[in-house]
Amino acid sequence: MIRKIAPLALAILALAGPAFAHAVAEGDKGYIQEVTGVNLIPFVYLGAKHMVTGYDHILFLFGVIFFLYRLKHIGIYVSLFALGHSTTLLLGVYFNIGINSYLIDAIIGLSVVYKALDNVGAFQRWFGFQPNTRAATLIFGFFHGLGLSTKIIEYDISPDGLVPNLLAFNVGVEIGQLSALAAILIVMGFWRRTESFWRHAYTANVVVMAAGFVLIGYQLTGWIVS
Amino acid sequence: MFNSDLPTRADLPTSAQLRRSTRNAALAAGVILITVVLPAEYGIDPTRIGRLLGLTEMGQIKQQLAAEAMADSEAQTATLDTPPQVSEPAAPAAQIDADLLATQVEAAVAAALAARTQAPAVASPDVATALPEASPGRSDELVITLAPGEGAEVKLVMAAGAVASFSWTVDGGVANYDMHADGGGESITYERGRGVPGQEGTLEAAFEGNHGWFWRNRGEQPVTIILRTEGDYTELKRLV
Numbered sequence: 001m002i003r004k005i006a007p008l009a010l011a012i013l014a015l016a017g018p019a020f021a022h023a024v025a026e027g028d029k030g031y032i033q034e035v036t037g038v039n040l041i042p043f044v045y046l047g048a049k050h051m052v053t054g055y056d057h058i059l060f061l062f063g064v065i066f067f068l069y070r071l072k073h074i075g076i077y078v079s080l081f082a083l084g085h086s087t088t089l090l091l092g093v094y095f096n097i098g099i100n101s102y103l104i105d106a107i108i109g110l111s112v113v114y115k116a117l118d119n120v121g122a123f124q125r126w127f128g129f130q131p132n133t134r135a136a137t138l139i140f141g142f143f144h145g146l147g148l149s150t151k152i153i154e155y156d157i158s159p160d161g162l163v164p165n166l167l168a169f170n171v172g173v174e175i176g177q178l179s180a181l182a183a184i185l186i187v188m189g190f191w192r193r194t195e196s197f198w199r200h201a202y203t204a205n206v207v208v209m210a211a212g213f214v215l216i217g218y219q220l221t222g223w224i225v226s
Numbered sequence: 227m228f229n230s231d232l233p234t235r236a237d238l239p240t241s242a243q244l245r246r247s248t249r250n251a252a253l254a255a256g257v258i259l260i261t262v263v264l265p266a267e268y269g270i271d272p273t274r275i276g277r278l279l280g281l282t283e284m285g286q287i288k289q290q291l292a293a294e295a296m297a298d299s300e301a302q303t304a305t306l307d308t309p310p311q312v313s314e315p316a317a318p319a320a321q322i323d324a325d326l327l328a329t330q331v332e333a334a335v336a337a338a339l340a341a342r343t344q345a346p347a348v349a350s351p352d353v354a355t356a357l358p359e360a361s362p363g364r365s366d367e368l369v370i371t372l373a374p375g376e377g378a379e380v381k382l383v384m385a386a387g388a389v390a391s392f393s394w395t396v397d398g399g400v401a402n403y404d405m406h407a408d409g410g411g412e413s414i415t416y417e418r419g420r421g422v423p424g425q426e427g428t429l430e431a432a433f434e435g436n437h438g439w440f441w442r443n444r445g446e447q448p449v450t451i452i453l454r455t456e457g458d459y460t461e462l463k464r465l466v
Contacts, residue, residue: 030291031284034402034444036421041279045266069237158420186247189239 029155038161040168047172050148052180056108056215057144061177062184063115063208064137066201069192077137078181084141085148086170092149093157093166101154102223104147109215111140116209120202148173290375365456368464372401372443372451379466381407381438382459384431390457393426394439399449402442409435420444429457440466 025033028046035042051057064081068074091097114136117123124130157165191197239247265276269285276282370378382390400423405416412433419425421444431437437459443449455462 026291026295027288031287034287034291034420034442036402036444039280042266042281042284045262045281045284049266160421182247183251186244186251189244189247192238193241193244 032155032157036158036160038164040164043165043168044172044175047169047174048176048179049172050151050169051173051176056105056112056147057177058180058184059112059208059211059215060108060115060140060144061181063112063119063205065181065184065188066119066205074181074185077134078177080134080138081141081144082174082177084138085145085173088142088145089148089152089170089173090166092146093152094163096153097146098150098153099146100223101147101150102219102226104143104150106216106219106223107143108140108147109212109219111143112212112215113209114140114212116205116212119205119208286375294377363456363458364460366454366462368453368455368462370441370451370453370464371448372441373448374443374446377440377442377466378451378464379438379440380453380462380464381436382429382455383461383463384429384434384437384459386431386434388431388458389428390437390455390459391426391428392453392455392457393424394451394453395424396422397450397452399423399443399445399447401449401451402444404440405429405438406440407432407435407437409433436463436465 028049031042032046061078061081064077065074068077092099118131118133118136152166152169261273261275262279262281264285265271265279266281266284267288269282269289271277271282271285276285368380370380372378384390400421402418402420403422403425404418405425407414407416410433412435414432416429416437417425429437439453441451
């Protein structure tokens with residue numbers, strides 16, 4: 001975000017000459033930079049919004065629940081994912097561990113590719129065994145959390161009220177995840193009842209894999225040109 | 227081919243269940259949209275629930291920042307189109323700013339707007355007494371009243387390497403500030419802070435241009451900023 005805005009701001013400044021210009025962030029970031037102190041519900045909202053509008057997290061979640069039919073199983077996997085990303089989100093921001101956002105987002109793209117390959121049975125076919133799907137969900141959850149923490153660090157939250165606001169943001173992330181999941185499950189529910197689900201399930205995972213590759217390429221290119 | 231077994235028919239939700247879920251999802255989405263998303267994004271809060279949750283304030287701040295950014299770019303475009311007006315770029319900017327705000331944040335900040343219109347009157351006599359004398363050293367005191375949500379920008383015109391000492395205090399509360407400079411296509415942020423009662427120190431100009439502060443009152447009450455500057459600058463001007 002910062003990297004994208006800065007050149008633009010510089011370009012505007014170069015055109016404008018002596019006019020006033022403090023580089024103002026707008027939107028969510030602008031709001032975060034204006035407020036201090038504990039703002040629990042606004043940060044819950046921002047966490048939920050980040051998750052619901054974050055297509056990379058949603059794609060991974062979609063892959064994870066693609067072949068889960070029972071609510072119990074969905075609950076286990078989603079909890080593992082939540083445990084993973086909450087851990088690294090909180091620790092990452094608290095200890096200010098900022099990883100290059102392009103690289104972490106490229107790894108998140110890789111998690112999408114991995115899950116799609118897993119779903120089409122590629123690991124069983126290629127390597128003759130099924131890697132533990134729960135462990136994979138937890139481990140990739142750690143990386144998704146690092147992606148979240150890197151973005152929060154870029155938001156430059158006020159130190160005043162940081163921990164309560166951060167916890168609120170994390171609660172929001174979980175609420176957003178459950179809302180997105182509910183929507184995905186309804187659509188999947190309709191789809192799974194049709195015969196075409198089984199004909200198209202393979203193709204759908206290949207499409208998800210392609211999207212994951214695009215994410216990787218997009219982020220790595222961003223890393224090179226930045 | 228796949229990494230799991232086929233589900234039995236019983237594992238899948240029934241059609242009636244799915245239809246019910248869809249309807250519930252749509253209803254929930256409608257409620258969330260009206261009570262949460264519209265207040266938090268646009269400051270539109272027909273049910274007043276967003277205000278209780280503290281989300282309407284977020285929407286109003288976002289709208290205000292967007293309006294100011296637009297006014298800023300319009301003012302800069304106007305400056306480019308009509309070079310003779312360069313000497314007073316701030317006045318149209320402030321006007322556009324106030325108009326946009328008035329339409330967008332409306333009644334919610336009516337009280338703030340009322341106070342806002344008084345603010346320049348309070349500040350202008352001080353500015354008037356502080357107009358250019360190209361002496362190498364000078365000192366000024368400027369008093370600015372900021373209504374809740376209002377911002378102000380004051381700049382010192384300095385040569386590269388020139389030094390000025392400054393102090394400012396916030397009477398009646400705290401303010402956010404951004405101490406920065408621009409000029410000749412360059413810009414720099416010296417220091418930023420949120421919710422502070424004041425700041426003092428020495429400003430050394432990194433390049434030739436305008437060096438100073440942008441303040442914003444994010445509190446609930448009006449505050450007064452008292453700025454004192456002394457040193458090697460040719461002009462003190464209020465831009466916003």
